[in-house]
Amino acid sequence: MLVITRKVNQSVIIDGNIEVVVTEVTKDGVRLGIIAPREVTVHRRELFEAIAEANRAASGQQQASVEDAAALLRARMPKVRITRDR
């Protein structure tokens, strides 16, 4: 891991076009500003990991259990409407 010391308002440039700036240092933490092109995503690590984990879980489904689950859902979905001809 590359460790660099920055003071407030100083920054680092990653890969030539991503900039991370230290905007504020308080007792509650360090505020970082990030300037990056649109295709680059930035997430808090714990959020990233939680969602990546949820994605992984959604990618490991067995076909049979999906069909059982789908049948369960359909049983609860609104059915075809029957109306009276008065």
Added chain:
Amino acid sequence: MAQDSILLTFPQGLLGFSDLTTFHLFEPKGGYPLKFLQAADKPEISFVCMDVAAIKIDYEVTLGDADANLLGLERQEDAMVLALVVVPENPRGMTANLAGPLVINVKTQVGVQVVLDASKFPLQYPVFGPQDEVVLAFPRGLIGFPDLKSFRLFEPAGSYPIKFLQAVEQEEISFTCIDAGAIKSDYTFPLEEEDAAFLALEKPQDALVLAMVVIPEDPRRMTANLAGPLVINVHTRSGCQVALNPEEYPLKYPFIQEG
């Protein structure tokens, strides 16, 4: 395990088959949405039918007095509506008769074939929609899967309403997901300006929001990830995964409500 079948009585028979008044309805496992209606007295006569609810249209059946009295339906939930299906040589050309649905009272196990206006309801409605292969572009990939930038969206009838998002570059990777609106009608979240611009989303109606679904061993405990929705622009077919605060949006929303 023997297939479950229920015995149904059609006091008036079916159109053109007024003498067939008793049937076994089979629902082979994994065969959704097709079922078989076999005449009890003449087992060589069997009709293929399907749950009309599997055809994703707004279908409404109006019952006249005679049919309503025959069925004695007390509640909407007691009704099952099936459409007879014609299966040609190429099964992909299967059509359903939506002008003559079979309306069944599952409580009394009595059914009637209702005649609807054939000028308003198709006699030969294609069961398989056009083979529109929907390929979605995810320029940023998915969270944790940054290299998967292209997906096919599959909606096999047997899994409806669950959909599959299959990675084009790595076909063994497929995510189960569902239309978020189908599981939580009041699900809303703010979309960052940059994300909306990234997807060229001008109005909410242009967006399809999918939630990843996890199905554990007990399918009743399935959950949806409402903290990481996939937002897709239905016109441009490009999408991205949005990360929301898990303290406000559940990562594991149990959407099967008991009861």
